[in-house]
Amino acid sequence: MWPLFALVLGLVVGSFLNVVIHRLPKGESIAYPPSRCPACGHRLGALDLVPVLSYLLLRGRCRYCGGPISPRYPLVEALTGGLFLLAALFFPPGVEAFLVFLFLAFLVALAFVDLDTFELPDPLTYGLLFLGLLASWALAFPLPFRESLDGALLAAGGLGLVAGYGNLFLRRFREPKPEVPVGPHQVHMAALFGALLGPGVGMALAFLSWALSGRTGRPVVLPDRLTLPLWPFALLLAPTLGLDLLENLKGSLLAAGGLALAGGLYWAFRPLPEEEEEPVAMGYGDVKLLGALGAWLGPYAFLALFLGVFAGALVGLLLRQRKLPFGPYLALGGVVAFFFGEAIFGAYLRLLGF
Ligand SMILES: [Zn+2]
Structure with missing residues:
Protein backbone atom coordinates (compact mmCIF):
# COMPACT_ATOMS: atom_id res chain seq x y z
CA MET A 1 0.00 0.00 0.00
CA TRP A 2 2.81 2.42 0.90
CA PRO A 3 4.45 2.57 -2.56
CA LEU A 4 1.01 3.06 -4.13
CA PHE A 5 0.22 5.86 -1.69
CA ALA A 6 3.58 7.47 -2.49
CA LEU A 7 2.89 7.25 -6.22
CA VAL A 8 -0.53 8.92 -5.90
CA LEU A 9 0.88 11.57 -3.56
CA GLY A 10 3.66 12.22 -6.07
CA LEU A 11 1.15 12.66 -8.91
CA VAL A 12 -0.81 15.21 -6.86
CA VAL A 13 2.35 17.03 -5.73
CA GLY A 14 3.52 17.02 -9.36
CA SER A 15 0.30 18.76 -10.35
CA PHE A 16 1.07 21.44 -7.73
CA LEU A 17 4.68 21.67 -8.95
CA ASN A 18 3.37 22.52 -12.44
CA VAL A 19 1.79 25.60 -10.90
CA VAL A 20 5.01 26.47 -9.04
CA ILE A 21 7.13 26.00 -12.19
CA HIS A 22 4.75 28.15 -14.19
CA ARG A 23 4.19 30.98 -11.72
CA LEU A 24 7.22 31.31 -9.44
CA PRO A 25 9.56 32.82 -12.09
CA LYS A 26 6.91 35.46 -12.86
CA GLY A 27 6.57 36.33 -9.20
CA GLU A 28 2.90 35.31 -9.19
CA SER A 29 1.12 33.85 -6.20
CA ILE A 30 1.21 30.07 -6.10
CA ALA A 31 -1.97 29.70 -4.03
CA TYR A 32 -4.24 32.07 -5.93
CA PRO A 33 -5.91 32.40 -8.44
CA PRO A 34 -6.96 28.83 -9.29
CA SER A 35 -5.50 27.24 -12.42
CA ARG A 36 -6.81 28.36 -15.81
CA CYS A 37 -6.39 27.05 -19.33
CA PRO A 38 -3.45 28.99 -20.81
CA ALA A 39 -5.25 29.21 -24.18
CA CYS A 40 -8.84 30.24 -23.34
CA GLY A 41 -8.46 31.29 -19.72
CA HIS A 42 -11.31 29.07 -18.56
CA ARG A 43 -10.97 28.15 -14.91
CA LEU A 44 -10.08 24.48 -14.54
CA GLY A 45 -12.44 22.28 -12.55
CA ALA A 46 -11.55 19.51 -10.15
CA LEU A 47 -11.89 16.93 -12.95
CA ASP A 48 -9.37 18.76 -15.15
CA LEU A 49 -6.83 18.72 -12.35
CA VAL A 50 -6.71 14.94 -11.90
CA PRO A 51 -3.02 14.29 -12.67
CA VAL A 52 -2.10 12.48 -15.88
CA LEU A 53 -5.53 10.82 -16.22
CA SER A 54 -7.40 13.96 -17.24
CA TYR A 55 -4.74 14.65 -19.84
CA LEU A 56 -5.06 11.14 -21.27
CA LEU A 57 -8.90 11.14 -21.21
CA LEU A 58 -9.05 14.52 -22.98
CA ARG A 59 -6.29 13.47 -25.39
CA GLY A 60 -4.14 16.49 -24.51
CA ARG A 61 -6.81 19.06 -25.32
CA CYS A 62 -8.62 21.64 -23.22
CA ARG A 63 -12.18 20.55 -22.38
CA TYR A 64 -13.48 24.07 -22.98
CA CYS A 65 -11.70 25.42 -26.05
CA GLY A 66 -10.14 22.30 -27.57
CA GLY A 67 -6.70 23.97 -27.52
CA PRO A 68 -3.69 21.69 -27.10
CA ILE A 69 -2.20 21.27 -23.60
CA SER A 70 1.56 20.81 -23.36
CA PRO A 71 2.60 17.22 -22.54
CA ARG A 72 4.95 18.86 -20.02
CA TYR A 73 2.13 18.92 -17.46
CA PRO A 74 1.45 15.15 -17.29
CA LEU A 75 5.19 14.54 -17.68
CA VAL A 76 6.04 16.53 -14.53
CA GLU A 77 3.25 14.74 -12.68
CA ALA A 78 4.38 11.29 -13.81
CA LEU A 79 8.02 12.10 -13.02
CA THR A 80 7.16 13.29 -9.51
CA GLY A 81 4.96 10.22 -8.97
CA GLY A 82 7.78 7.94 -10.13
CA LEU A 83 10.34 9.64 -7.87
CA PHE A 84 8.05 9.41 -4.81
CA LEU A 85 7.50 5.74 -5.61
CA LEU A 86 11.28 5.24 -5.73
CA ALA A 87 11.64 6.98 -2.36
CA ALA A 88 8.95 4.73 -0.87
CA LEU A 89 11.02 1.69 -1.85
CA PHE A 90 13.99 3.08 0.12
CA PHE A 91 12.24 4.58 3.15
CA PRO A 92 9.39 3.20 5.28
CA PRO A 93 6.41 5.46 6.07
CA GLY A 94 7.47 8.24 8.44
CA VAL A 95 8.97 11.67 8.80
CA GLU A 96 12.12 10.70 6.92
CA ALA A 97 10.21 9.55 3.87
CA PHE A 98 8.28 12.83 3.81
CA LEU A 99 11.52 14.80 4.00
CA VAL A 100 12.78 12.83 1.01
CA PHE A 101 9.52 13.64 -0.82
CA LEU A 102 10.20 17.35 -0.17
CA PHE A 103 13.80 17.00 -1.36
CA LEU A 104 12.55 15.44 -4.61
CA ALA A 105 9.76 17.99 -5.09
CA PHE A 106 12.24 20.88 -4.75
CA LEU A 107 14.55 19.29 -7.32
CA VAL A 108 11.76 18.72 -9.86
CA ALA A 109 10.66 22.35 -9.52
CA LEU A 110 14.25 23.64 -9.81
CA ALA A 111 15.01 21.49 -12.86
CA PHE A 112 11.98 22.64 -14.83
CA VAL A 113 12.21 26.31 -13.85
CA ASP A 114 15.83 26.26 -15.02
CA LEU A 115 14.80 24.63 -18.32
CA ASP A 116 12.25 27.40 -18.88
CA THR A 117 14.13 30.45 -17.63
CA PHE A 118 17.84 29.56 -17.25
CA GLU A 119 17.48 30.61 -13.62
CA LEU A 120 17.37 28.82 -10.30
CA PRO A 121 15.19 30.96 -8.02
CA ASP A 122 16.57 31.70 -4.56
CA ARG A 172 41.19 35.85 -20.82
CA PHE A 173 42.29 37.17 -17.45
CA ARG A 174 40.47 40.47 -17.81
CA GLU A 175 39.31 41.47 -14.36
CA PRO A 176 35.53 41.28 -13.91
CA LYS A 177 33.82 44.24 -12.26
CA PRO A 178 33.56 43.49 -8.55
CA GLU A 179 30.07 43.46 -7.11
CA VAL A 180 29.61 45.81 -4.15
CA PRO A 181 29.44 44.93 -1.33
CA VAL A 182 29.88 41.19 -1.95
CA GLY A 183 30.46 38.95 -4.96
CA PRO A 184 32.70 36.22 -6.33
CA HIS A 185 35.79 38.29 -5.45
CA GLN A 186 35.22 37.67 -1.75
CA VAL A 187 34.63 33.98 -2.44
CA HIS A 188 38.04 33.75 -4.09
CA MET A 189 39.66 35.76 -1.30
CA ALA A 190 38.12 33.45 1.29
CA ALA A 191 39.53 30.45 -0.60
CA LEU A 192 43.03 31.95 -0.71
CA PHE A 193 43.10 33.14 2.91
CA GLY A 194 41.39 29.93 4.03
CA ALA A 195 44.18 27.92 2.42
CA LEU A 196 46.83 30.04 4.13
CA LEU A 197 45.24 30.72 7.52
CA GLY A 198 42.46 28.18 8.01
CA PRO A 199 38.73 28.44 7.36
CA GLY A 200 37.88 30.71 10.32
CA VAL A 201 40.41 33.44 9.54
CA GLY A 202 39.84 33.03 5.80
CA MET A 203 36.14 33.65 6.23
CA ALA A 204 36.69 36.52 8.67
CA LEU A 205 39.02 38.38 6.28
CA ALA A 206 36.60 37.96 3.38
CA PHE A 207 33.73 39.22 5.56
CA LEU A 208 35.94 42.19 6.49
CA SER A 209 36.33 42.98 2.78
CA TRP A 210 32.53 42.69 2.44
CA ALA A 211 31.99 45.09 5.36
CA LEU A 212 34.55 47.61 4.06
CA SER A 213 33.03 47.48 0.57
CA GLY A 214 29.61 48.08 2.07
CA ARG A 215 30.85 50.94 4.24
CA THR A 216 32.76 52.75 1.48
CA GLY A 217 30.42 51.87 -1.40
CA ARG A 218 33.44 50.83 -3.48
CA PRO A 219 34.95 47.38 -3.91
CA VAL A 220 37.65 46.73 -1.30
CA VAL A 221 38.86 43.46 -2.81
CA LEU A 222 41.91 41.70 -4.15
CA PRO A 223 41.70 41.17 -7.93
CA ASP A 224 40.76 37.73 -9.24
CA ARG A 225 43.90 37.85 -11.37
CA LEU A 226 45.84 37.65 -8.11
CA THR A 227 43.72 35.44 -5.83
CA LEU A 228 42.86 32.69 -8.31
CA PRO A 229 46.36 32.05 -9.72
CA LEU A 230 47.83 32.14 -6.18
CA TRP A 231 45.32 29.69 -4.73
CA PRO A 232 46.97 26.43 -5.92
CA PHE A 233 50.31 27.63 -4.51
CA ALA A 234 48.66 28.47 -1.18
CA LEU A 235 47.33 24.90 -1.08
CA LEU A 236 50.77 23.48 -1.78
CA LEU A 237 52.16 25.40 1.20
CA ALA A 238 50.15 23.08 3.45
CA PRO A 239 53.05 20.81 4.46
CA THR A 240 55.17 23.79 5.55
CA LEU A 241 52.23 24.96 7.69
CA GLY A 242 52.00 21.56 9.34
CA LEU A 243 48.77 20.62 7.52
CA ASP A 244 48.12 17.94 5.00
CA LEU A 245 46.98 18.94 1.55
CA LEU A 246 43.48 17.50 1.88
CA GLU A 247 42.86 19.24 5.19
CA ASN A 248 44.08 22.51 3.69
CA LEU A 249 41.83 22.10 0.65
CA LYS A 250 38.88 21.39 2.94
CA GLY A 251 39.49 24.53 5.02
CA SER A 252 39.84 26.62 1.91
CA LEU A 253 36.62 25.33 0.35
CA LEU A 254 34.72 25.72 3.66
CA ALA A 255 35.68 29.40 3.74
CA ALA A 256 34.81 29.92 0.06
CA GLY A 257 31.48 28.14 0.48
CA GLY A 258 30.60 30.25 3.51
CA LEU A 259 31.10 33.40 1.48
CA ALA A 260 29.29 32.05 -1.59
CA LEU A 261 26.18 31.04 0.36
CA ALA A 262 26.15 34.09 2.65
CA GLY A 263 26.75 36.43 -0.28
CA GLY A 264 24.01 34.73 -2.29
CA LEU A 265 21.63 35.11 0.64
CA TYR A 266 22.44 38.82 0.83
CA TRP A 267 21.60 39.28 -2.87
CA ALA A 268 18.48 37.15 -2.50
CA PHE A 269 17.09 39.84 -0.24
CA ARG A 270 18.60 42.72 -2.22
CA PRO A 271 17.97 41.98 -5.87
CA LEU A 272 20.58 43.02 -8.41
CA PRO A 273 19.88 46.19 -10.34
CA GLU A 274 19.28 45.62 -14.06
CA GLU A 275 22.63 45.49 -15.82
CA GLU A 276 23.97 44.33 -19.12
CA GLU A 277 24.45 40.60 -19.04
CA GLU A 278 28.09 39.60 -18.90
ZN1 LIG B 1 -8.93 26.22 -23.02
Whole structure:
Protein backbone atom coordinates (compact mmCIF):
# COMPACT_ATOMS: atom_id res chain seq x y z
CA MET A 1 0.00 0.00 0.00
CA TRP A 2 2.81 2.42 0.90
CA PRO A 3 4.45 2.57 -2.56
CA LEU A 4 1.01 3.06 -4.13
CA PHE A 5 0.22 5.86 -1.69
CA ALA A 6 3.58 7.47 -2.49
CA LEU A 7 2.89 7.25 -6.22
CA VAL A 8 -0.53 8.92 -5.90
CA LEU A 9 0.88 11.57 -3.56
CA GLY A 10 3.66 12.22 -6.07
CA LEU A 11 1.15 12.66 -8.91
CA VAL A 12 -0.81 15.21 -6.86
CA VAL A 13 2.35 17.03 -5.73
CA GLY A 14 3.52 17.02 -9.36
CA SER A 15 0.30 18.76 -10.35
CA PHE A 16 1.07 21.44 -7.73
CA LEU A 17 4.68 21.67 -8.95
CA ASN A 18 3.37 22.52 -12.44
CA VAL A 19 1.79 25.60 -10.90
CA VAL A 20 5.01 26.47 -9.04
CA ILE A 21 7.13 26.00 -12.19
CA HIS A 22 4.75 28.15 -14.19
CA ARG A 23 4.19 30.98 -11.72
CA LEU A 24 7.22 31.31 -9.44
CA PRO A 25 9.56 32.82 -12.09
CA LYS A 26 6.91 35.46 -12.86
CA GLY A 27 6.57 36.33 -9.20
CA GLU A 28 2.90 35.31 -9.19
CA SER A 29 1.12 33.85 -6.20
CA ILE A 30 1.21 30.07 -6.10
CA ALA A 31 -1.97 29.70 -4.03
CA TYR A 32 -4.24 32.07 -5.93
CA PRO A 33 -5.91 32.40 -8.44
CA PRO A 34 -6.96 28.83 -9.29
CA SER A 35 -5.50 27.24 -12.42
CA ARG A 36 -6.81 28.36 -15.81
CA CYS A 37 -6.39 27.05 -19.33
CA PRO A 38 -3.45 28.99 -20.81
CA ALA A 39 -5.25 29.21 -24.18
CA CYS A 40 -8.84 30.24 -23.34
CA GLY A 41 -8.46 31.29 -19.72
CA HIS A 42 -11.31 29.07 -18.56
CA ARG A 43 -10.97 28.15 -14.91
CA LEU A 44 -10.08 24.48 -14.54
CA GLY A 45 -12.44 22.28 -12.55
CA ALA A 46 -11.55 19.51 -10.15
CA LEU A 47 -11.89 16.93 -12.95
CA ASP A 48 -9.37 18.76 -15.15
CA LEU A 49 -6.83 18.72 -12.35
CA VAL A 50 -6.71 14.94 -11.90
CA PRO A 51 -3.02 14.29 -12.67
CA VAL A 52 -2.10 12.48 -15.88
CA LEU A 53 -5.53 10.82 -16.22
CA SER A 54 -7.40 13.96 -17.24
CA TYR A 55 -4.74 14.65 -19.84
CA LEU A 56 -5.06 11.14 -21.27
CA LEU A 57 -8.90 11.14 -21.21
CA LEU A 58 -9.05 14.52 -22.98
CA ARG A 59 -6.29 13.47 -25.39
CA GLY A 60 -4.14 16.49 -24.51
CA ARG A 61 -6.81 19.06 -25.32
CA CYS A 62 -8.62 21.64 -23.22
CA ARG A 63 -12.18 20.55 -22.38
CA TYR A 64 -13.48 24.07 -22.98
CA CYS A 65 -11.70 25.42 -26.05
CA GLY A 66 -10.14 22.30 -27.57
CA GLY A 67 -6.70 23.97 -27.52
CA PRO A 68 -3.69 21.69 -27.10
CA ILE A 69 -2.20 21.27 -23.60
CA SER A 70 1.56 20.81 -23.36
CA PRO A 71 2.60 17.22 -22.54
CA ARG A 72 4.95 18.86 -20.02
CA TYR A 73 2.13 18.92 -17.46
CA PRO A 74 1.45 15.15 -17.29
CA LEU A 75 5.19 14.54 -17.68
CA VAL A 76 6.04 16.53 -14.53
CA GLU A 77 3.25 14.74 -12.68
CA ALA A 78 4.38 11.29 -13.81
CA LEU A 79 8.02 12.10 -13.02
CA THR A 80 7.16 13.29 -9.51
CA GLY A 81 4.96 10.22 -8.97
CA GLY A 82 7.78 7.94 -10.13
CA LEU A 83 10.34 9.64 -7.87
CA PHE A 84 8.05 9.41 -4.81
CA LEU A 85 7.50 5.74 -5.61
CA LEU A 86 11.28 5.24 -5.73
CA ALA A 87 11.64 6.98 -2.36
CA ALA A 88 8.95 4.73 -0.87
CA LEU A 89 11.02 1.69 -1.85
CA PHE A 90 13.99 3.08 0.12
CA PHE A 91 12.24 4.58 3.15
CA PRO A 92 9.39 3.20 5.28
CA PRO A 93 6.41 5.46 6.07
CA GLY A 94 7.47 8.24 8.44
CA VAL A 95 8.97 11.67 8.80
CA GLU A 96 12.12 10.70 6.92
CA ALA A 97 10.21 9.55 3.87
CA PHE A 98 8.28 12.83 3.81
CA LEU A 99 11.52 14.80 4.00
CA VAL A 100 12.78 12.83 1.01
CA PHE A 101 9.52 13.64 -0.82
CA LEU A 102 10.20 17.35 -0.17
CA PHE A 103 13.80 17.00 -1.36
CA LEU A 104 12.55 15.44 -4.61
CA ALA A 105 9.76 17.99 -5.09
CA PHE A 106 12.24 20.88 -4.75
CA LEU A 107 14.55 19.29 -7.32
CA VAL A 108 11.76 18.72 -9.86
CA ALA A 109 10.66 22.35 -9.52
CA LEU A 110 14.25 23.64 -9.81
CA ALA A 111 15.01 21.49 -12.86
CA PHE A 112 11.98 22.64 -14.83
CA VAL A 113 12.21 26.31 -13.85
CA ASP A 114 15.83 26.26 -15.02
CA LEU A 115 14.80 24.63 -18.32
CA ASP A 116 12.25 27.40 -18.88
CA THR A 117 14.13 30.45 -17.63
CA PHE A 118 17.84 29.56 -17.25
CA GLU A 119 17.48 30.61 -13.62
CA LEU A 120 17.37 28.82 -10.30
CA PRO A 121 15.19 30.96 -8.02
CA ASP A 122 16.57 31.70 -4.56
CA PRO A 123 13.39 30.64 -2.71
CA LEU A 124 13.90 27.14 -4.15
CA THR A 125 17.69 26.81 -3.79
CA TYR A 126 17.81 28.32 -0.31
CA GLY A 127 14.58 26.55 0.63
CA LEU A 128 16.21 23.23 -0.22
CA LEU A 129 19.43 24.23 1.57
CA PHE A 130 17.77 25.29 4.82
CA LEU A 131 15.39 22.34 4.79
CA GLY A 132 18.39 20.00 4.58
CA LEU A 133 20.24 21.83 7.37
CA LEU A 134 17.13 21.98 9.55
CA ALA A 135 16.34 18.28 9.10
CA SER A 136 19.94 17.38 9.92
CA TRP A 137 19.92 19.62 12.97
CA ALA A 138 16.57 18.38 14.33
CA LEU A 139 16.62 14.71 13.30
CA ALA A 140 20.20 13.99 12.19
CA PHE A 141 18.57 13.02 8.88
CA PRO A 142 19.68 12.67 6.14
CA LEU A 143 23.04 13.40 7.80
CA PRO A 144 24.42 14.46 11.17
CA PHE A 145 24.27 18.28 11.27
CA ARG A 146 28.03 18.79 11.10
CA GLU A 147 28.27 16.70 7.91
CA SER A 148 25.31 18.51 6.40
CA LEU A 149 26.80 21.96 7.07
CA ASP A 150 30.27 20.92 5.87
CA GLY A 151 28.72 19.31 2.81
CA ALA A 152 26.85 22.49 1.89
CA LEU A 153 29.90 24.72 2.33
CA LEU A 154 32.37 22.38 0.60
CA ALA A 155 30.07 21.85 -2.38
CA ALA A 156 29.25 25.54 -2.82
CA GLY A 157 32.88 26.55 -2.29
CA GLY A 158 34.12 23.94 -4.76
CA LEU A 159 31.74 24.92 -7.54
CA GLY A 160 32.19 28.62 -6.75
CA LEU A 161 35.91 28.24 -7.42
CA VAL A 162 35.32 26.22 -10.58
CA ALA A 163 33.06 29.06 -11.75
CA GLY A 164 35.74 31.60 -10.81
CA TYR A 165 38.43 29.85 -12.86
CA GLY A 166 36.03 29.26 -15.75
CA ASN A 167 35.19 32.95 -15.77
CA LEU A 168 38.84 33.96 -15.56
CA PHE A 169 39.82 31.85 -18.57
CA LEU A 170 36.70 32.76 -20.53
CA ARG A 171 37.51 36.45 -20.07
CA ARG A 172 41.19 35.85 -20.82
CA PHE A 173 42.29 37.17 -17.45
CA ARG A 174 40.47 40.47 -17.81
CA GLU A 175 39.31 41.47 -14.36
CA PRO A 176 35.53 41.28 -13.91
CA LYS A 177 33.82 44.24 -12.26
CA PRO A 178 33.56 43.49 -8.55
CA GLU A 179 30.07 43.46 -7.11
CA VAL A 180 29.61 45.81 -4.15
CA PRO A 181 29.44 44.93 -1.33
CA VAL A 182 29.88 41.19 -1.95
CA GLY A 183 30.46 38.95 -4.96
CA PRO A 184 32.70 36.22 -6.33
CA HIS A 185 35.79 38.29 -5.45
CA GLN A 186 35.22 37.67 -1.75
CA VAL A 187 34.63 33.98 -2.44
CA HIS A 188 38.04 33.75 -4.09
CA MET A 189 39.66 35.76 -1.30
CA ALA A 190 38.12 33.45 1.29
CA ALA A 191 39.53 30.45 -0.60
CA LEU A 192 43.03 31.95 -0.71
CA PHE A 193 43.10 33.14 2.91
CA GLY A 194 41.39 29.93 4.03
CA ALA A 195 44.18 27.92 2.42
CA LEU A 196 46.83 30.04 4.13
CA LEU A 197 45.24 30.72 7.52
CA GLY A 198 42.46 28.18 8.01
CA PRO A 199 38.73 28.44 7.36
CA GLY A 200 37.88 30.71 10.32
CA VAL A 201 40.41 33.44 9.54
CA GLY A 202 39.84 33.03 5.80
CA MET A 203 36.14 33.65 6.23
CA ALA A 204 36.69 36.52 8.67
CA LEU A 205 39.02 38.38 6.28
CA ALA A 206 36.60 37.96 3.38
CA PHE A 207 33.73 39.22 5.56
CA LEU A 208 35.94 42.19 6.49
CA SER A 209 36.33 42.98 2.78
CA TRP A 210 32.53 42.69 2.44
CA ALA A 211 31.99 45.09 5.36
CA LEU A 212 34.55 47.61 4.06
CA SER A 213 33.03 47.48 0.57
CA GLY A 214 29.61 48.08 2.07
CA ARG A 215 30.85 50.94 4.24
CA THR A 216 32.76 52.75 1.48
CA GLY A 217 30.42 51.87 -1.40
CA ARG A 218 33.44 50.83 -3.48
CA PRO A 219 34.95 47.38 -3.91
CA VAL A 220 37.65 46.73 -1.30
CA VAL A 221 38.86 43.46 -2.81
CA LEU A 222 41.91 41.70 -4.15
CA PRO A 223 41.70 41.17 -7.93
CA ASP A 224 40.76 37.73 -9.24
CA ARG A 225 43.90 37.85 -11.37
CA LEU A 226 45.84 37.65 -8.11
CA THR A 227 43.72 35.44 -5.83
CA LEU A 228 42.86 32.69 -8.31
CA PRO A 229 46.36 32.05 -9.72
CA LEU A 230 47.83 32.14 -6.18
CA TRP A 231 45.32 29.69 -4.73
CA PRO A 232 46.97 26.43 -5.92
CA PHE A 233 50.31 27.63 -4.51
CA ALA A 234 48.66 28.47 -1.18
CA LEU A 235 47.33 24.90 -1.08
CA LEU A 236 50.77 23.48 -1.78
CA LEU A 237 52.16 25.40 1.20
CA ALA A 238 50.15 23.08 3.45
CA PRO A 239 53.05 20.81 4.46
CA THR A 240 55.17 23.79 5.55
CA LEU A 241 52.23 24.96 7.69
CA GLY A 242 52.00 21.56 9.34
CA LEU A 243 48.77 20.62 7.52
CA ASP A 244 48.12 17.94 5.00
CA LEU A 245 46.98 18.94 1.55
CA LEU A 246 43.48 17.50 1.88
CA GLU A 247 42.86 19.24 5.19
CA ASN A 248 44.08 22.51 3.69
CA LEU A 249 41.83 22.10 0.65
CA LYS A 250 38.88 21.39 2.94
CA GLY A 251 39.49 24.53 5.02
CA SER A 252 39.84 26.62 1.91
CA LEU A 253 36.62 25.33 0.35
CA LEU A 254 34.72 25.72 3.66
CA ALA A 255 35.68 29.40 3.74
CA ALA A 256 34.81 29.92 0.06
CA GLY A 257 31.48 28.14 0.48
CA GLY A 258 30.60 30.25 3.51
CA LEU A 259 31.10 33.40 1.48
CA ALA A 260 29.29 32.05 -1.59
CA LEU A 261 26.18 31.04 0.36
CA ALA A 262 26.15 34.09 2.65
CA GLY A 263 26.75 36.43 -0.28
CA GLY A 264 24.01 34.73 -2.29
CA LEU A 265 21.63 35.11 0.64
CA TYR A 266 22.44 38.82 0.83
CA TRP A 267 21.60 39.28 -2.87
CA ALA A 268 18.48 37.15 -2.50
CA PHE A 269 17.09 39.84 -0.24
CA ARG A 270 18.60 42.72 -2.22
CA PRO A 271 17.97 41.98 -5.87
CA LEU A 272 20.58 43.02 -8.41
CA PRO A 273 19.88 46.19 -10.34
CA GLU A 274 19.28 45.62 -14.06
CA GLU A 275 22.63 45.49 -15.82
CA GLU A 276 23.97 44.33 -19.12
CA GLU A 277 24.45 40.60 -19.04
CA GLU A 278 28.09 39.60 -18.90
CA PRO A 279 29.12 36.23 -20.27
CA VAL A 280 29.84 33.99 -17.29
CA ALA A 281 30.92 30.38 -17.35
CA MET A 282 28.40 29.43 -14.71
CA GLY A 283 25.81 31.41 -12.79
CA TYR A 284 25.89 31.30 -9.00
CA GLY A 285 22.47 29.66 -9.17
CA ASP A 286 24.28 26.39 -9.79
CA VAL A 287 26.63 27.10 -6.87
CA LYS A 288 23.65 27.58 -4.55
CA LEU A 289 21.95 24.45 -5.89
CA LEU A 290 25.07 22.35 -5.35
CA GLY A 291 25.39 23.86 -1.86
CA ALA A 292 21.81 22.78 -1.17
CA LEU A 293 22.61 19.28 -2.46
CA GLY A 294 25.63 19.25 -0.14
CA ALA A 295 23.32 19.77 2.84
CA TRP A 296 21.45 16.60 1.84
CA LEU A 297 24.27 14.49 0.42
CA GLY A 298 27.41 15.56 2.28
CA PRO A 299 30.49 14.67 0.24
CA TYR A 300 28.30 12.79 -2.23
CA ALA A 301 27.37 16.22 -3.63
CA PHE A 302 30.60 15.96 -5.60
CA LEU A 303 29.32 12.71 -7.11
CA ALA A 304 26.13 14.59 -8.03
CA LEU A 305 28.28 17.29 -9.67
CA PHE A 306 30.28 14.69 -11.58
CA LEU A 307 27.13 12.90 -12.76
CA GLY A 308 25.54 16.23 -13.68
CA VAL A 309 28.53 17.36 -15.74
CA PHE A 310 28.64 13.97 -17.44
CA ALA A 311 24.90 13.94 -18.25
CA GLY A 312 24.93 17.59 -19.34
CA ALA A 313 27.91 17.08 -21.63
CA LEU A 314 26.30 13.99 -23.14
CA VAL A 315 23.01 15.75 -23.82
CA GLY A 316 24.86 18.83 -25.10
CA LEU A 317 26.72 16.68 -27.60
CA LEU A 318 23.60 14.80 -28.66
CA LEU A 319 21.51 17.94 -29.12
CA ARG A 320 24.47 19.93 -30.48
CA GLN A 321 23.53 22.79 -28.19
CA ARG A 322 26.07 25.02 -26.57
CA LYS A 323 23.88 26.78 -24.06
CA LEU A 324 22.20 24.31 -21.77
CA PRO A 325 20.82 24.99 -18.31
CA PHE A 326 22.94 23.04 -15.82
CA GLY A 327 20.29 22.84 -13.07
CA PRO A 328 18.35 19.88 -14.50
CA TYR A 329 21.52 17.80 -14.76
CA LEU A 330 22.66 18.75 -11.26
CA ALA A 331 19.20 17.83 -9.97
CA LEU A 332 19.38 14.49 -11.77
CA GLY A 333 22.87 13.89 -10.37
CA GLY A 334 21.51 14.80 -6.92
CA VAL A 335 18.69 12.25 -7.10
CA VAL A 336 21.00 9.48 -8.35
CA ALA A 337 23.65 10.28 -5.73
CA PHE A 338 21.04 10.41 -2.95
CA PHE A 339 19.61 6.95 -3.64
CA PHE A 340 22.57 5.18 -5.21
CA GLY A 341 25.64 7.21 -4.13
CA GLU A 342 27.00 4.64 -1.70
CA ALA A 343 26.38 1.79 -4.15
CA ILE A 344 28.13 3.69 -6.95
CA PHE A 345 31.05 4.63 -4.72
CA GLY A 346 31.36 1.04 -3.47
CA ALA A 347 31.35 -0.30 -7.02
CA TYR A 348 33.99 2.26 -7.96
CA LEU A 349 36.24 1.23 -5.05
CA ARG A 350 35.86 -2.44 -6.00
CA LEU A 351 36.80 -1.50 -9.56
CA LEU A 352 40.00 0.07 -8.24
CA GLY A 353 40.66 -3.12 -6.30
CA PHE A 354 40.03 -1.90 -2.71
ZN1 LIG B 1 -8.93 26.22 -23.02
